[in-house]
Amino acid sequence: MGKVRGKSGILQRMGPLVGLILIVFILSMISSDFLTVGNIFNVLRQVSINALIAYGMTFVILTGGIDLSVGSIIALSSAFAAGMMASGTNSWLAIGIGVLSGTLMGTVNGVIIARGKVAPFIATLATMTIFRGFTLVYTEAKPITGLPDAFGIIGRGYLFEIPMPVIWMLVAFGVLYVILKFTSFGRHVYALGGNEEATRLSGINTNRVKILVYSISGLMASLSGIILTSRLNSAQPTAGTSYELDAIAAVVLGGTSLSGGKGWIVGTLIGAMIIGILDNGLNLLNVSSFYQQVVKGGVILLAVLLDRSKGK
Amino acid sequence: MTDLLSMEGIHKSFSGVKVLENVQFSLRQGEVHALMGENGAGKSTLMKILSGIYSKDAGSIQIQGTESAASSPKTAQALGVAIIHQELNMIPDLTISENMFLGREFKWGRTGFINWSKMAAEAKSYLQQLGMNLNPDSLVGELSVGQQQMVEIAKALSMHAKILVLDEPTAALTKREIEKLFQLITTLKTQGVGMIYISHRMEEIFQISDRITVLRDGRYIGTRDTNVTTMDELVQMMVGREIKERFPKVETKIGEERLRVERLAQDGKLYDINFSVRAGEILGIAGLMGSGRSELAKALFGVGKYQGKIFVNGKPVTIKGPAEAIKAGLALITEDRKGEGLVTDLSVRENLALPNLRTLSRLGFISHRLEQDFVEDSIQKLKVKVHHSGQEVSSLSGGNQQKVVIGKWLATQPNVLILDEPTRGVDIGAKREIYDLMNQLVQSGVSIVMISSELPEVLGMSDRILVMHEGRITGEFSRENATQETIMVAATGGKSHG
Numbered sequence: 075m076g077k078v079r080g081k082s083g084i085l086q087r088m089g090p091l092v093g094l095i096l097i098v099f100i101l102s103m104i105s106s107d108f109l110t111v112g113n114i115f116n117v118l119r120q121v122s123i124n125a126l127i128a129y130g131m132t133f134v135i136l137t138g139g140i141d142l143s144v145g146s147i148i149a150l151s152s153a154f155a156a157g158m159m160a161s162g163t164n165s166w167l168a169i170g171i172g173v174l175s176g177t178l179m180g181t182v183n184g185v186i187i188a189r190g191k192v193a194p195f196i197a198t199l200a201t202m203t204i205f206r207g208f209t210l211v212y213t214e215a216k217p218i219t220g221l222p223d224a225f226g227i228i229g230r231g232y233l234f235e236i237p238m239p240v241i242w243m244l245v246a247f248g249v250l251y252v253i254l255k256f257t258s259f260g261r262h263v264y265a266l267g268g269n270e271e272a273t274r275l276s277g278i279n280t281n282r283v284k285i286l287v288y289s290i291s292g293l294m295a296s297l298s299g300i301i302l303t304s305r306l307n308s309a310q311p312t313a314g315t316s317y318e319l320d321a322i323a324a325v326v327l328g329g330t331s332l333s334g335g336k337g338w339i340v341g342t343l344i345g346a347m348i349i350g351i352l353d354n355g356l357n358l359l360n361v362s363s364f365y366q367q368v369v370k371g372g373v374i375l376l377a378v379l380l381d382r383s384k385g386k
Numbered sequence: 387m388t389d390l391l392s393m394e395g396i397h398k399s400f401s402g403v404k405v406l407e408n409v410q411f412s413l414r415q416g417e418v419h420a421l422m423g424e425n426g427a428g429k430s431t432l433m434k435i436l437s438g439i440y441s442k443d444a445g446s447i448q449i450q451g452t453e454s455a456a457s458s459p460k461t462a463q464a465l466g467v468a469i470i471h472q473e474l475n476m477i478p479d480l481t482i483s484e485n486m487f488l489g490r491e492f493k494w495g496r497t498g499f500i501n502w503s504k505m506a507a508e509a510k511s512y513l514q515q516l517g518m519n520l521n522p523d524s525l526v527g528e529l530s531v532g533q534q535q536m537v538e539i540a541k542a543l544s545m546h547a548k549i550l551v552l553d554e555p556t557a558a559l560t561k562r563e564i565e566k567l568f569q570l571i572t573t574l575k576t577q578g579v580g581m582i583y584i585s586h587r588m589e590e591i592f593q594i595s596d597r598i599t600v601l602r603d604g605r606y607i608g609t610r611d612t613n614v615t616t617m618d619e620l621v622q623m624m625v626g627r628e629i630k631e632r633f634p635k636v637e638t639k640i641g642e643e644r645l646r647v648e649r650l651a652q653d654g655k656l657y658d659i660n661f662s663v664r665a666g667e668i669l670g671i672a673g674l675m676g677s678g679r680s681e682l683a684k685a686l687f688g689v690g691k692y693q694g695k696i697f698v699n700g701k702p703v704t705i706k707g708p709a710e711a712i713k714a715g716l717a718l719i720t721e722d723r724k725g726e727g728l729v730t731d732l733s734v735r736e737n738l739a740l741p742n743l744r745t746l747s748r749l750g751f752i753s754h755r756l757e758q759d760f761v762e763d764s765i766q767k768l769k770v771k772v773h774h775s776g777q778e779v780s781s782l783s784g785g786n787q788q789k790v791v792i793g794k795w796l797a798t799q800p801n802v803l804i805l806d807e808p809t810r811g812v813d814i815g816a817k818r819e820i821y822d823l824m825n826q827l828v829q830s831g832v833s834i835v836m837i838s839s840e841l842p843e844v845l846g847m848s849d850r851i852l853v854m855h856e857g858r859i860t861g862e863f864s865r866e867n868a869t870q871e872t873i874m875v876a877a878t879g880g881k882s883h884g
């Protein structure tokens with residue numbers, strides 16, 4: 075059962091994967107450091123933060139929406155968690171509250187969009203600014219440090235040689251893949267993105283679906299925020315700035331349509347990997363960070379253009 | 387004299403499935419040539435090839451003797467071919483005149499600036515030729531389906547084509563608009579325009595066409611002169627068998643009251659609506675375009691706020707949205723299948739399952755087996771013509787799309803089934819299947835409310851008929867007392883009861 079549809083279902087689905095393999099191939103040819111176990115885990119660890127955000131973004135984009143506030147949700151929710159930990163609260167409790175707060179921020183987005191009938195772009199642009207503002211207020215624009223050592227395991231630990239963030243990335247992938255593909259909620263997401271009116275008239279509470287997808291986006295953002303905080307061993311007031319762009323790029327690279335209704339989360343994982351590998355490879359090749367941006371943007375554009383021409 | 391258009395040996399396959407096989411078709415100047423065939427016979431596909439939307443796999447297309455296959459809608463326009471599509475293709479957020487002249491806007495000289503007043507005036511004059519008094523500056527999204535259809539026709543007119551394709555133009559129109567359209571077709575004939583006319587309505591075909599070509603399963607069956615052929619012969623050609631009665635109404639035991647509506651109103655749309663339907667009854671609702679019939683159906687289904695009372699099975703219910711309506715035992719098959727009935731990017735399976743996911747799921751997980759069985763079953767019962775259930779709904783023929791909409795609602799096992807134009811765009815065989823299905827449903831005690839603009843259908847299938855005019859009920863007739871004339875009187879505002 076395919077989730078990417080259109081005249082070129084298979085091609086469209088394989089496209090991102092072929093692209094990924096191609097990039098890996100090219101980089102392994104020109105840099106001997108690239109295809110080493112150490113570097114691969116290094117890349118995957120870097121990918122994980124963006125992948126987690128992009129999973130949530132996939133749900134949102136499948137409904138035809140967008141979530142620009144994920145970066146600010148990362149900052150505010152991890153500031154909450156770190157603040158509590160620094161003042162002695164139990165780490166698990168602090169993490170739980172942090173994640174819950176991020177989920178609720180997503181719920182707020184969803185309610186504004188569904189009940190207030192505000193365009194997702196505008197609504198999340200506004201909350202992006204609001205959440206960032208709260209972060210600065212809460213942290214007084216200073217990093218929060220002094221986190222318990224045990225907390226570091228989440229972002230810096232290993233399980234059988236595999237970095238923990240990679241484990242989180244794969245577990246979350248499994249769970250969300252199943253939700254999107256096998257549950258009625260997942261089906262509602264596709265239907266809503268394809269034709270909202272027909273979906274509503276089929277007796278589906280479309281407002282609820284919308285609120286849920288933004289909540290999922292908030293949840294995933296705050297989870298990645300926790301991992302980020304653990305890795306840096308501090309919560310930064312500017313954490314997550316412009317992360318929404320990489321997440322959206324991953325979703326689009328993965329073949330999900332910005333107009334909703336078409337796409338799949340496997341593509342998003344591949345898209346996130348392409349972006350991460352590109353960053354890493356360009357670093358290994360000592361390309362200046364200014365040029366890295368040019369190359370990255372160019373690859374995204376190329377991928378989307380290729381995708382377009384296949385659709386005809 | 388060479389034909390205006392001659393298509394020969396046309397072949398077309400979609401991903402390996404043959405849809406047209408060695409099809410021929412010709413058109414003379416000033417002729418109306420009807421194209422008939424069952425749902426999925428390939429009529430629209432043939433016309434889409436003519437108008438450059440699809441490319442043919444093989445064959446020749448000659449326009450006035452020169453080989454000229456259009457490669458895009460734009461080149462088709464240049465070749466003098468205009469098409470009115472079966473499915474509406476308007477941009478809801480643009481105005482009527484913007485839609486009509488999309489890509490062909492009137493400019494001030496060679497500047498890029500649009501001459502709005504000229505565009506509006508032109509739009510208005512084409513609309514008036516069709517007897518439509520619409521403001522060209524109103525948004526298309528605010529028009530009813532029928533009005534949108536008239537705008538499509540006006541748009542095609544404005545292209546001054548030599549060859550005009552009308553793919554089921556009257557499916558969304560009421561009698562008065564159809565008459566206007568037919569007058570116009572007659573005028574265009576005298577101007578030498580050749581017209582290809584697709585319709586499932588026999589009466590229209592005999593009234594308007596000069597010749598009739600029949601396709602079946604993507605093959606050319608034959609061409610007849612309209613004045614020598616008969617309805618029976620055509621049905622035989624289309625279906626390959628005979629169909630006896632067109633409206634197989636059966637007697638049922640009319641039982642308990644299922645649905646009662648008291649003083650139902652919706653601001654500016656519906657006023658003081660009172661009626662009831664009983665188990666086993668088919669209540670027909672007739673009326674002109676914009677008379678409030680679809681609004682009534684939607685109000686019952688929880689779209690928009692209403693005043694008044696609704697009772698289901700004798701108990702008062704408040705319906706705040708479609709979910710509650712479904713829970714109360716109602717199902718609504720809307721008239722606009724592309725906009726409201728289907729998620730066209732999803733597969734046949736996913737569309738059929740959509741309102742039934744609750745019963746097809748266990749703990750929120752869709753059971754693949756239940757879903758598959760249900761879908762296969764529905765496809766078989768309704769005889770939906772699909773290659774496989776994973777096929778995108780948008781690739782089905784219009785009539786088969788309609789069957790998918792019906793199928794998705796039947797499975798919710800409603801007490802009251804509201805059908806808004808249930809046989810629009812459905813071929814004669816499938817129509818008969820839908821009527822048979824309605825009969826089965828009422829025999830099992832379901833109530834049906836059937837909104838239809840086809841008077842023969844209303845008269846042929848209903849036990850009782852309501853007529854609406856400007857948001858009010860202006861007539862109620864028993865099956866015995868209803869005639870086309872009495873209904874038309876009530877539909878145009880004359881109050882009458884029978």
Ligand SMILES: Nc1ncnc2c1ncn2[C@@H]1O[C@H](COP(=O)(O)OP(=O)(O)OP(=O)(O)O)[C@@H](O)[C@H]1O
Nearest residue numbers: 400405425426427428429430431781782783784785
């Ligand atoms: N884009 C497409 N991809 C795959 N199959 C298609 C596509 N378009 C049409 N078909 C198939 O071609 C066949 C003919 O369809 P077409 O729309 O031409 O029928 P039609 O004669 O116009 O029927 P109707 O009276 O229901 O409108 C159908 O079986 C349909 O499923």
Ligand SMILES: [Mg+2]
Nearest residue numbers: 429430472784
């Ligand atoms: Mg058709």
